[in-house]
Amino acid sequence: MVTLPLINLWLREIAISTLHDVARAARVSTSTASRYVRGVGYVSPATGARIEVAMRQVGYRPNAIARSLRHQRTHTLALVVPEIENPFYTTVSRGVEDGANAEGYAVIFCNTDEQEVKQGRYLQALLERQIDGLLFVPCGDSTAHCRMLDDAKVPYVFIDREIPGTRDAVLGDNVDGARQLTHHLVSLGHRRIGLVGGNSKDSVSRERRAGYELALAQAGFTYDPALVREGDWSIESGHHLALDLLGITDPPTALVCGNNLVAVGAILALNRAGCRIPEDVAVVCFDDIELASLIEPFLTVAVQPAYEMGRRATTLLLDRIARRRDDTAVRDVLPTHLIIRRSCGAPAPDGRTDPPPSTWIGRRYKTPGHGALVTASMNL
């Protein structure tokens, strides 16, 4: 740690200037200055010009806090997610950011680490800060927290996960995604397919499990509960559950994983147990593992339109805030797409295992509005 000479901050004597200062400099009342600044109401060209000059002179910058207090509206949203380091939520958050910016809203991001207590503290703090609305990926059993939000009359929209009750929600099609993943394995000839699930307390995990069961039923298999495990959404959980499944008599030849982190855990477990993927055990999962799959396309996945989910949820929330909608709850379920890659030991239907790298270059790497990362490789 090195320290260097003086910082040249707090030196200049430019006091922070208010509308009052502008008004005084322009010899008008604050209300006139206010009208001019906001561009509403009548201001004669002459006085307007004077105010303009005064503004530059004193270096005026409007104070959003004072405005908020006056308007009872902060133009600030919050996004509460359980795990910001999961690329899925990172991409969701870009969608939210872009959606919010488009209407001049700022976003406060909060990370609950799947802990309800932390979530509670955040929500409390956010309500005190008078956020105008909330984008919410709840963790655990958040019914109490939802009541709190209802009481505070803060509009909110669920993303990815929802709490029982009639609320706005933008979700991925979990049932169908899991069904597709499972069906894919079935079509490759697998007969014993295990499920390494997420947290059974949350709707997402239950739906993915339902999709898994659906695919098995459609294939005419009898459902074997011994092949199904649930824990939470962590790498450790995936590792643990996969080891478990490997240990049973007549173990599965393929695993459907509840999400990307769980899949990482499962893959580590398989490596550790000396199982080759996909020769010994095939693996597929929900959500992509972004950079990894760019370089080494090895894992067949069901990807949700994360950016779009964030974006739509934000639009919906802003509509609520502006009361641009009637009071019927919206439940927007977005489709999930399969990206077929080699972790299951079979080529894609068209004979390729994956779009060749060249198709990734030339289109932008970014999420929509800037091009599309997952979406790009997804739709090829």
Place this chain on the structure above:
Amino acid sequence: MVTLPLINLWLREIAISTLHDVARAARVSTSTASRYVRGVGYVSPATGARIEVAMRQVGYRPNAIARSLRHQRTHTLALVVPEIENPFYTTVSRGVEDGANAEGYAVIFCNTDEQEVKQGRYLQALLERQIDGLLFVPCGDSTAHCRMLDDAKVPYVFIDREIPGTRDAVLGDNVDGARQLTHHLVSLGHRRIGLVGGNSKDSVSRERRAGYELALAQAGFTYDPALVREGDWSIESGHHLALDLLGITDPPTALVCGNNLVAVGAILALNRAGCRIPEDVAVVCFDDIELASLIEPFLTVAVQPAYEMGRRATTLLLDRIARRRDDTAVRDVLPTHLIIRRSCGAPAPDGRTDPPPSTWIGRRYKTPGHGALVTASMNL
């Protein structure tokens, strides 16, 4: 898109209650209620109890906006990064979040996409919102923006990148990291080592380049400018520059990449050109590719302590805000560690190519405060 029955929001008649309401319900003045709520000044036990009851009765929640206006302090920081989807910045942001929360500050995250215009709009908006301080990863030539911040007298701390001038900064040791990466390749017998750099306009890229040159000099090699390319920090740039380098006469047998995204681009280019890694060309880079390297440890990297950088910068900023430090600029350069993996075609010094997967399990996957992802595997 499905719509369902009525939402039960805006139904109840619990008006949002203010300190005034509490005071009235408790039959005291607002100033007394205020004193009680904040726990300062004298309030007799009897009245205190009455106020306590009144608070619960009316469901009081302090209004942070009004407080901010009064105190001229919002207890809000902002974090401006160029690319939130890069895991490096995601991890930095966790450090920032934890540091801020520890002192009851909220954080507004902003994503500039490496665009100065976008950055300017954000800074403007943040200043209007009266943030108390800024954590800043500037993009491009941000000197004008820094002047703006100075004028507004908002304290700020650079993270990862800095703008010439004497300001607080928490940085990775770019020179040494690049030196280590390059030295590693030298020690494996490579004689022609290329540099696929980042954006030469920014200090980070220049420093990494300097480290690269230093290692070559220490090895007694003559510096060959034909082996050095710079562009920006994108996958496309890495792809383009790597292809370029492959095309020269006597092309490099190894590449040092400026960061993880650039490396992804370079690897795609090598694949496309039919080069095997590491047999034909070895690749190393700055920053890890998190999940990827958990599953398939293939890329030797120099990792910076991202979480720690975010955390320290935040502590420093909060110290500035609270005027807990004298006015000397701090420049905190954190060491970079090498993780040796197989992308360069050689085992680690101790004969292993990588810590075995088992060592990752059992310790938590999270960043410090929750365990450590990169840091954990790094220090084994």
Place this chain on the structure above:
DNA sequence: CTGTTAGCGCTTTCAA
């Protein structure tokens, strides 16, 4: 077209 006035919800002297 412009200015006066009364707050938004909270804190903070200063008197009582």
Place this chain on the structure above:
DNA sequence: TTGAAAGCGCTAACAG
């Protein structure tokens, strides 16, 4: 130990 009053910076009636 408590309360009255002023005001943070801005906006919005309402007169003029």
